[in-house]
Amino acid sequence: MIVKPIxxxxxxxxxxxxxxxxxxxxxxxxxxxxxxxAAAKELDLTIEKVILTHGxxxxxxxxxxxxxxxxATVYIHVDDIIALTDARHNLSAFTGMATSYDGSYxxxxxxxxxxxxxxxxxxxxxxxxxxxxxCVEVNNTxxxxxxxxxxxxxxxxxxxxxxxxxxxxxxxxxxxxPDDMVVYPGHGNSTTIEMEKRANPxxxxxQW
Numbered sequence: 273m274i275v276k277p278i279x280x281x282x283x284x285x286x287x288x289x290x291x292x293x294x295x296x297x298x299x300x301x302x303x304x305x306x307x308x309x310a311a312a313k314e315l316d317l318t319i320e321k322v323i324l325t326h327g328x329x330x331x332x333x334x335x336x337x338x339x340x341x342x343x344a345t346v347y348i349h350v351d352d353i354i355a356l357t358d359a360r361h362n363l364s365a366f367t368g369m370a371t372s373y374d375g376s377y378x379x380x381x382x383x384x385x386x387x388x389x390x391x392x393x394x395x396x397x398x399x400x401x402x403x404x405x406x407c408v409e410v411n412n413t414x415x416x417x418x419x420x421x422x423x424x425x426x427x428x429x430x431x432x433x434x435x436x437x438x439x440x441x442x443x444x445x446x447x448x449x450p451d452d453m454v455v456y457p458g459h460g461n462s463t464t465i466e467m468e469k470r471a472n473p474x475x476x477x478x479q480w
Contacts, residue, residue, distance in 0.1 A: 279368040282330040284417035325417025327355020329364035346377040352404025400438020401452030422463040
């Protein structure tokens with residue numbers, strides 16, 4: 273399995289190429305399309321699928337260009353579908369650059385499996401940052417979007433955010449994963465489940 277972080281997205285978001293046998297899934301679409309395509313070409317990967325961890329603008333802003341360039345299939349959780357087409361829900365309406373997506377997509381739910389060659393990417397529904405936030409688990413690796421960061425967690429003060437839900441998502445769905453699982457977040461540095469169980473401020477923010 274190849275994992276290639278692509279930095280420099282909107283609001284410092286990170287996109288990830290996950291590759292196997294010259295095919296790839298792109299996780300999130302906040303980085304300029306040209307930069308994503310250059311990274312895929314360098315690794316000799318063809319992007320076949322795009323998984324959106326949630327629908328905020330800094331994770332979907334390049335989706336139209338990426339799909340136009342790759343004809344990839346787009347995946348998003350059912351509870352964040354509205355963010356693809358409604359600039360208020362994806363927050364771009366408040367940035368002066370309203371963004372929407374009118375192409376086709378596949379719907380994800382908790383436990384959905386996305387197959388890429390020999391890889392099985394499993395969806396973990398982790399609401400709290402948004403209603404339809406997800407993490408993606410594959411080969412002892414977790415792509416956590418804006419749910420879990422290195423010594424942090426996603427904002428809950430946006431519309432449809434909830435501290436109670438993100439707390440439950442992290443403690444009850446993520447902290448039960450193997451301690452040595454590597455975590456690649458939507459912003460910032462990578463970490464592990466063990467490190468976050470020891471040092472994440474979510475520990476002192478709830479009853480865990």
